[in-house]
Amino acid sequence: MGKSLFDKVWDAHVVTQVKDGPAVLYIDRHLIHEVTSPQAFAGLDKRGIRVFRPGQTFATPDHNVPTVDQHLTIKDVLSRTQVDKLTENTKKHGIQLFGLNHPYQGIVHVVGPELGITQPGMTIVCGDSHTATHGAFGCVAFGIGTSEVEMVLASQCIMQPKPKKMKITVNGQLGTGVTAKDLILYIISRMSASGGTGYFIEYAGTAVKSLSMEGRMTVCNMSIEMGARGGMIAPDETTFNYVQGREYAPKGGEWDKKLAYWKTLHSDPDALFDKELQYDASDIEPMITYGTNPGMGTGITGHIPELHEVPAGNRPTFEKALQYMNFTYGLPLIGKPVDYVFVGSCTNGRIEDLRAFAYFVKGRKKAKDIIVWVVPGSKQVEKQAKSEGLDKILADAGFEMRQPGCSACLAMNDDKIPEGKYALSTTNRNFEGRQGPGSRTLLASPLTAAAAAVTGKITDPRDFL
Amino acid sequence: MPIEKFAILRSTCVPLPIENVDTDQIIPARFLKATTREGFGENLFRDWRYDKENKPKPDFVLNNSRFTGSILIAGKNFGSGSSREHAAWAIYDYGFKSVVSSFFADIFKNNALNNGLLPVQVGESFLENIFKAVEQNPDAVLEINLESQEITLLSTGEKEKFDINPYKKECLLKGYDDIDYLLSIKDKIIAFEGDRIL
Ligand code: SF4
Numbered sequence: 001m002g003k004s005l006f007d008k009v010w011d012a013h014v015v016t017q018v019k020d021g022p023a024v025l026y027i028d029r030h031l032i033h034e035v036t037s038p039q040a041f042a043g044l045d046k047r048g049i050r051v052f053r054p055g056q057t058f059a060t061p062d063h064n065v066p067t068v069d070q071h072l073t074i075k076d077v078l079s080r081t082q083v084d085k086l087t088e089n090t091k092k093h094g095i096q097l098f099g100l101n102h103p104y105q106g107i108v109h110v111v112g113p114e115l116g117i118t119q120p121g122m123t124i125v126c127g128d129s130h131t132a133t134h135g136a137f138g139c140v141a142f143g144i145g146t147s148e149v150e151m152v153l154a155s156q157c158i159m160q161p162k163p164k165k166m167k168i169t170v171n172g173q174l175g176t177g178v179t180a181k182d183l184i185l186y187i188i189s190r191m192s193a194s195g196g197t198g199y200f201i202e203y204a205g206t207a208v209k210s211l212s213m214e215g216r217m218t219v220c221n222m223s224i225e226m227g228a229r230g231g232m233i234a235p236d237e238t239t240f241n242y243v244q245g246r247e248y249a250p251k252g253g254e255w256d257k258k259l260a261y262w263k264t265l266h267s268d269p270d271a272l273f274d275k276e277l278q279y280d281a282s283d284i285e286p287m288i289t290y291g292t293n294p295g296m297g298t299g300i301t302g303h304i305p306e307l308h309e310v311p312a313g314n315r316p317t318f319e320k321a322l323q324y325m326n327f328t329y330g331l332p333l334i335g336k337p338v339d340y341v342f343v344g345s346c347t348n349g350r351i352e353d354l355r356a357f358a359y360f361v362k363g364r365k366k367a368k369d370i371i372v373w374v375v376p377g378s379k380q381v382e383k384q385a386k387s388e389g390l391d392k393i394l395a396d397a398g399f400e401m402r403q404p405g406c407s408a409c410l411a412m413n414d415d416k417i418p419e420g421k422y423a424l425s426t427t428n429r430n431f432e433g434r435q436g437p438g439s440r441t442l443l444a445s446p447l448t449a450a451a452a453a454v455t456g457k458i459t460d461p462r463d464f465l
Numbered sequence: 466m467p468i469e470k471f472a473i474l475r476s477t478c479v480p481l482p483i484e485n486v487d488t489d490q491i492i493p494a495r496f497l498k499a500t501t502r503e504g505f506g507e508n509l510f511r512d513w514r515y516d517k518e519n520k521p522k523p524d525f526v527l528n529n530s531r532f533t534g535s536i537l538i539a540g541k542n543f544g545s546g547s548s549r550e551h552a553a554w555a556i557y558d559y560g561f562k563s564v565v566s567s568f569f570a571d572i573f574k575n576n577a578l579n580n581g582l583l584p585v586q587v588g589e590s591f592l593e594n595i596f597k598a599v600e601q602n603p604d605a606v607l608e609i610n611l612e613s614q615e616i617t618l619l620s621t622g623e624k625e626k627f628d629i630n631p632y633k634k635e636c637l638l639k640g641y642d643d644i645d646y647l648l649s650i651k652d653k654i655i656a657f658e659g660d661r662i663l
Contacts, residue, residue: 012661015650015653015654015657016650016653016657018632018646019632020630020631020632021630021631021632021633021635022630022632022633024647024650024653024654026654026657026658026661035497035498035549036548036549036550038500038501039500039501039502039550042500042501042502043644047644049648052651052654063494063497064498076498078498078499079498081498081500082498082500085500127548127550128547128548129546129547129548129572143548143572144548144572144575145548145549145550145553145572145575145576145579146502146550146551146576147550147576147579147580147642147643147644148575148579148643150644151643151644151647154644154647154648155644155647155648155651155654156654156658157647157654159632159643159646159647161630163571193485193542193545194485194541194542194545194568194570197542197568197570197571198571224546227542227545227570227571229571229572293485293487293545314484316482316483316484317483317484317485317540320483410489410494410547411494411495412494412495412497412498419517429487429489429546429547431487431489431490431546432489432490432512433489433490433493433512434489434494437493437495437512437517438512
């Protein structure tokens with residue numbers, strides 16, 4: 001029987017299998033940030049041990065950093081303490097840190113790929129659920145808790161039961177104005193917020209294969225939003241072209257050797273999956289969410305379901321969500337005013353996303369009364385955007401670009417959406433209070449965000465294209 | 466860190482009949498700024514539990530003195546969303562030793578087990594019966610027996626078997642953790658590194 005992509009990568013990393021228990025899985029790359037690592041380092045100290053393979057861990061502060069005046073000392077004492085702890089811990093253990101003001105600082109899942117730290121066939125973990133992003137390179141990449149961060153620091157391994165495998169194939173072509181973000185929001189709306197639990201997903205099909213690396217990262221990034229452990233896409237020429245020449249990518253003979261191996265990383269035609277699903281790209285329109293989990297989404301021309309359209313068992317959650325969002329059943333979403341637009345995060349804070357937003361607003365003006373935050377995913381993205389003149393385009397249309405970090409995606413820093421306000425956001429989570437206590441989040445693509453930014457309300461971006 | 470040993474737990478329950486409780490609700494991001502593991506219980510379910518003036522909201526179950534105990538009963542798909550282990554710490558720190566639901570998010574389940582908090586997955590109808598029993602009588606007691614992997618509603622005698630990975634069960638019963646194990650096989654890990662093609 002053939003092997004799936006997932007099996008190939010997983011099996012190549014099993015150090016040993018505990019009888020009736022989890023596998024001991026070897027980890028190639030470990031990414032850490034300031035919020036979920038301090039307790040792990042403290043644990044090492046308590047045990048009196050040091051980091052086992054410091055060269056395989058990379059650190060950057062992102063969750064908690066300000067997005068203005070990054071050259072100044074962080075005002076919030078607790079945030080500053082976490083960032084300082086990261087600096088202190090990485091120094092003590094000889095771990096590479098891309099600290100605040102370092103040219104490589106940024107959101108950990110943006111930084112890894114753009115520096116070539118993320119390479120096909122690797123196992124990658126991070127104390128953050130959106131580690132699934134790196135699956136876009138054909139990696140087994142998933143989020144872990146702090147006890148597991150400590151495990152990896154201590155042994156470069158993690159104890160994991162092997163998940164089940166699912167294959168989601170999307171064939172056909174995405175329409176104009178329909179992006180990778182819409183593709184994944186569509187899948188999640190079909191699967192529900194828990195439909196992928198227990199699975200590792202492989203995305204395949206012509207619609208997936210035709211995506212850029214940025215688009216593939218957006219898709220894999222949100223695998224966790226349907227409960228999946230992670231998502232991955234088989235590496236191909238798009239992948240290899242992206243990785244080649246990046247700072248930490250293999251060079252010369254080493255490159256050739258790795259490339260030959262990477263080319264074997266795809267599911268064999270007779271590979272078995274525990275579940276297989278198929279969707280048609282032409283069924284997908286720009287998507288938007290209306291509720292308080294990412295599964296509660298609809299095509300932008302659609303409407304919020306009527307109560308009778310919701311399965312009886314899901315009604316209490318549905319009603320609670322609508323109450324929180326102050327929405328009514330059956331309501332169309334187009335034309336609904338929004339107060340904030342947020343462009344950024346590890347889902348849509350890469351250069352392509354900024355380009356999409358900038359070129360959409362070019363020659364137009366920011367809507368009156370709307371507040372828009374554009375936050376690049378990393379210092380490198382910021383630099384690239386400036387070198388392409390995107391900052392000028394944004395400025396001409398009335399927008400400003402902030403400095404890199406997670407920002408309003410989880411609102412740990414000062415970038416909080418006020419209570420009761422609606423934010424159309426390119427992030428990945430619309431949970432209650434996610435973007436600030438009482439905030440109301442509508443998830444969508446950078447194009448739909450741009451359309452809202454110039455009209456002040458939920459707008460079908462295709463009307464402008 | 467050795468975790469607390471888990472044997473038989475007999476306790477009244479706190480019912481939270483809400484589905485898809487995500488970790489942002491369990492512990493909102495703004496409380497993740499600590500650099501130690503302790504004290505998160507104070508902010509467990511913060512925004513459901515307190516209003517803006519930090520006054521307890523009377524309709525939230527943790528503020529209802531009728532319901533106490535070290536078992537949290539929750540709706541389907543508990544612990545989804547962010548991987549923050551702080552969610553498990555907060556629940557444990559508050560005083561819960563077990564969470565019972567008909568479905569758990571993966572990362573939460575791992576995090577809970579790594580901290581001595583036992584996630585017990587039961588069937589939908591049993592979950593409903595537990596909710597009913599507890600609503601009718603807050604003194605209803607659940608018994609969770611890890612050794613026999615059984616959960617029993619003592620008032621009616623209704624019981625169900627639950628699943629747990631045998632290795633994790635062993636860890637919880639003995640109170641040791643994964644790192645102790647991984648450190649004990651360091652030679653194997655080093656040998657594995659040497660044998661790798663890439
Ligand atoms: S951008 Fe948002 S989702 Fe991504 S790592 Fe940061 S907080 Fe998490």
